[in-house]
Amino acid sequence: MSAVRRIDQVVPTLASRDAIGGHTLQVRDLLRQMGLRSDVYYANASADLLAEGRHIEQLDDVDPQGRWLLYQLSIGSPAARAFAQRPEPKLVDYHNITPVELLDRWEPEVGDELRLGRSQMRQLAPLTTLAMADSAYNEGELKCAGYGLTAVAPLLIDIKELEGQADRALSARFASERAQGGHDLLFVGKVAPHKAQHDLIKTLALYRRLYDPLARLRLVGGPIGDVYPWALERFAELLGVRGALEISGSVSHAQLVAYYRAADVFVCLSDHEGFCVPLVEAMVHRLPIVAYGTAAVPDTVGDAGIVLDSKEPSRVAAAIDLVVRDANLRSALSHEAGERLSCMSLERSRERFAEVIRSAIAVRGAR
Amino acid sequence: MRRRPPGDINCVVHFDDPPSAPVGAERSGVNTGEGRRALGRALVEIDEEVARQRASGAVPAGFENELDRMFAELTPHEGVGDQALRRGVALVEHSAAIDLQTPVASRRPGGSFIKRVVRAAVGWYVRFFVSQFSRFALAVARALNLVTEDLDRLHQEVSALRPSIPGEIVVMQAPGERWWSPLALSALSGVSGPVLHSECGAGTLIRALRVAGIDAYGLDPSATSAGSVTSSGLDVRCEMVIDHLRSLPTGALGGAVLEGSVQVLGPRGCTQLLSLLSSRILHKGVLVIASLTPEAWGRAADPLVADLAPAHPLHAETWSYLLARNGFVPIEVHRGGTDLRTQLQQSSTGAPRANEAFLEVLGALLSGPDEYLIIAVREVDER
Numbered sequence: 064m065s066a067v068r069r070i071d072q073v074v075p076t077l078a079s080r081d082a083i084g085g086h087t088l089q090v091r092d093l094l095r096q097m098g099l100r101s102d103v104y105y106a107n108a109s110a111d112l113l114a115e116g117r118h119i120e121q122l123d124d125v126d127p128q129g130r131w132l133l134y135q136l137s138i139g140s141p142a143a144r145a146f147a148q149r150p151e152p153k154l155v156d157y158h159n160i161t162p163v164e165l166l167d168r169w170e171p172e173v174g175d176e177l178r179l180g181r182s183q184m185r186q187l188a189p190l191t192t193l194a195m196a197d198s199a200y201n202e203g204e205l206k207c208a209g210y211g212l213t214a215v216a217p218l219l220i221d222i223k224e225l226e227g228q229a230d231r232a233l234s235a236r237f238a239s240e241r242a243q244g245g246h247d248l249l250f251v252g253k254v255a256p257h258k259a260q261h262d263l264i265k266t267l268a269l270y271r272r273l274y275d276p277l278a279r280l281r282l283v284g285g286p287i288g289d290v291y292p293w294a295l296e297r298f299a300e301l302l303g304v305r306g307a308l309e310i311s312g313s314v315s316h317a318q319l320v321a322y323y324r325a326a327d328v329f330v331c332l333s334d335h336e337g338f339c340v341p342l343v344e345a346m347v348h349r350l351p352i353v354a355y356g357t358a359a360v361p362d363t364v365g366d367a368g369i370v371l372d373s374k375e376p377s378r379v380a381a382a383i384d385l386v387v388r389d390a391n392l393r394s395a396l397s398h399e400a401g402e403r404l405s406c407m408s409l410e411r412s413r414e415r416f417a418e419v420i421r422s423a424i425a426v427r428g429a430r
Numbered sequence: 431m432r433r434r435p436p437g438d439i440n441c442v443v444h445f446d447d448p449p450s451a452p453v454g455a456e457r458s459g460v461n462t463g464e465g466r467r468a469l470g471r472a473l474v475e476i477d478e479e480v481a482r483q484r485a486s487g488a489v490p491a492g493f494e495n496e497l498d499r500m501f502a503e504l505t506p507h508e509g510v511g512d513q514a515l516r517r518g519v520a521l522v523e524h525s526a527a528i529d530l531q532t533p534v535a536s537r538r539p540g541g542s543f544i545k546r547v548v549r550a551a552v553g554w555y556v557r558f559f560v561s562q563f564s565r566f567a568l569a570v571a572r573a574l575n576l577v578t579e580d581l582d583r584l585h586q587e588v589s590a591l592r593p594s595i596p597g598e599i600v601v602m603q604a605p606g607e608r609w610w611s612p613l614a615l616s617a618l619s620g621v622s623g624p625v626l627h628s629e630c631g632a633g634t635l636i637r638a639l640r641v642a643g644i645d646a647y648g649l650d651p652s653a654t655s656a657g658s659v660t661s662s663g664l665d666v667r668c669e670m671v672i673d674h675l676r677s678l679p680t681g682a683l684g685g686a687v688l689e690g691s692v693q694v695l696g697p698r699g700c701t702q703l704l705s706l707l708s709s710r711i712l713h714k715g716v717l718v719i720a721s722l723t724p725e726a727w728g729r730a731a732d733p734l735v736a737d738l739a740p741a742h743p744l745h746a747e748t749w750s751y752l753l754a755r756n757g758f759v760p761i762e763v764h765r766g767g768t769d770l771r772t773q774l775q776q777s778s779t780g781a782p783r784a785n786e787a788f789l790e791v792l793g794a795l796l797s798g799p800d801e802y803l804i805i806a807v808r809e810v811d812e813r
Contacts, residue, residue, distance in 0.1 A: 162680055164680070164709075165679075165680075168505065168506045169505075169506055259679075261501050265494070265497045265498075265501070268497070269489070269493075269494075269497075272488075273483060273488055273489070289525075290506060290521065293521070294501070294504040294505065297504055297520075298500065298501050298504055301500055302497070302500070334679040334680070335679075335680075357679065357681070366465050366466055366469055369469065369472055369473070369476075371473075371476075372623060372624060372645060373624055373645070373682075375480075375494055375665070376494055376497065377480050377483055377484070377489045377494065378476060378480050381476045381479040381480050381483070382472075382476050384479070385472055385475060385476060385479070386472075389472075391468065392468055392472055395464060395465040395468035395469070396465070396468075396469075398465055399465040402465075
């Protein structure tokens with residue numbers, strides 16, 4: 064490791080309350096604790112994190128001798144171009160890029176960014192010493208894109224930060240709604256077509272028809288564009304469940320905790336997830352999970368939730384019904400969630416991540 | 431599956447093994463093996479519950495398909511013909527209503543007050559532009575509505591002028607077991623992911639697949655047929671295969687069996703179908719296509735049907751070529767069904783040698799078995 068003095072990260076966007084933003088800062092801290100110098104370079108940053116890094120135009124300010132670069136890859140960005148042109152040895156940390164066809168017809172501009180991301184992913188393959196992925200599923204995509212040396216390195220999430228105090232006013236509202244009867248279904252994630260909230264609305268309609276006429280569905284998360292949220296509201300109206308559907312938009316951490324605590328089941332029917340941090344949040348709150356097993360979802364959930372191989376509304380509704388009325392099953396899922404979280408603890412994840420970084424340096428040294 | 435009143439989630443525990451535990455037993459020493467067993471039992475119970483609901487009629491045939499169709503009409507560039515246009519018009523109408531009440535909520539102290547002041551101060555200015563823009567948007571919506579109405583009228587006129595073509599192009603489906611069912615069953619055993627049987631008729635193959643432990647479901651264009659099979663507990667939806675594939679996410683299928691109208695798809699339909707299958711079927715998934723030979727089609731079809739039909743069955747070689755171009759490697763082609771040569775040979779026993787030679791030539795012209803089955807594996811993973 065003697066030749067390597069610093070590993071700087073390049074990230075398209077450094078944003079607060081964002082899984083990749085949080086991971087990037089955790090990685091920086093880990094690298095510094097490993098005795099390396101490390102800074103973050105971004106193309107964009109949210110206002111509160113501007114001081115946590117520098118703009119990519121400043122990449123030239125540091126001597127490339129003894130420096131490595133690590134790129135956080137999740138979407139198309141000018142940051143990838145800047146990264147590719149650098150002379151330093153390169154690492155890539157891949158968090159998945161949503162398949163274009165899932166978003167293209169709804170938000171063509173986002174589709175273009177995803178298309179660019181896939182193209183940049185392939186272009187970076189021959190330039191990269193080692194590529195990391197935060198799930199085995201994502202590692203498979205790296206291999207398909209032509210990356211030679213790959214490894215699974217966990218997303219660094221401080222699970223303790225996912226807990227906290229619930230917003231009191233919101234909790235009081237949820238308690239009053241609950242007093243009127245009915246179970247509460249929850250999904251947290253961007254309101255976007257690939258997260259398939261429309262399938263959750265289908266499930267809500269059928270679940271109310273077959274099992275619980277007073278059930279509610281809460282969708283937490285900011286929207287991508289205007290068209291899909293509009294279609295969701297219209298769809299709920301057509302199915303007669305608009306009154307049982309809450310689309311909250313983006314919420315504060317305390318509000319998010321209130322949503323988790325008030326829910327009976329976390330239901331995820333996404334068509335694509337590269338990791339899905341909200342599944343981990345549901346485990347933290349010991350909320351039973353019913354999920355459609357696509358992409359990295361089975362990797363993230365493990366045995367801590369019911370993973371279905373189909374998202375037919377009747378099947379998902381039956382799974383929700385089983386979970387809410389079977390105490391034994393909930394108990395088993397809760398126990399498995401604890402086990403799963405212990406595997407994902409920040410300490411263990413940091414150890415594994417550091418190990419991957421050391422092996423990358425060793426591989427490069429041996430060449 | 432027992433029912434419980436809403437809100438009462440603690441009282442019903444029904445696993446026989448292990449003994450039931452109260453809700454408060456979370457983190458109370460359930461070991462990982464037990465957790466996995468509980469999950470396994472839960473999945474079985476969910477399967478049984480879904481089959482029960484379908485058999486009871488609580489989930490009518492086509493209900494879930496209807497949900498998909500309703501959402502497809504709200505999806506940009508989705509829907510058939512004028513549905514997409516109607517959706518576009520609805521969206522324009524929705525967007526034409528501009529909300530002047532700018533949100534003033536703020537997380538910062540005093541932020542809300544400042545925003546209210548700004549809103550009041552520039553309100554007259556914003557209203558001036560918004561009123562003009564709204565007028566423009568409403569005019570666009572009105573123009574689009576006129577276009578839609580005009581198109582409706584044109585559609586009706588064209589439909590009235592269209593000559594009637596016999597509806598029954600070819601007998602698509604026999605209800606019972608087919609000669610190729612065991613071959614399909616063997617090819618599909620071991621696939622991971624659900625298997626779709628398009629135009630599944632009485633559901634015989636689906637039942638056999640399910641007995642073999644495969645998560646199989648079917649499609650049938652006839653609501654009556656789909657409904658009667660669904661009432662026996664099988665998952666059969668009243669839907670056409672291309673529409674259904676469009677509604678599935680990438681990699682949703684472990685395999686598919688296609689027969690029936692797939693035989694008479696035109697070139698555009700074939701291209702669409704194969705393109706959808708190549709993204710919906712998982713890597714190493716299996717595709718089975720059963721078809722009449724073109725020769726058998728020519729013999730069987732009514733002359734009027736044969737002449738007016740927009741397409742006819744393809745040769746097995748053509749399917750193999752098209753499959754290969756779409757990431758499928760055809761691995762087996764089987765021929766079967768009625769073989770007129772055999773019938774001729776049987777009826778010619780004892781005939782003079784000249785007759786035998788004549789029948790040989792005639793048999794070659796009749797081209798042997800009238801059906802074929804192609805089994806292909808999806809080898810290229812483009813996801």
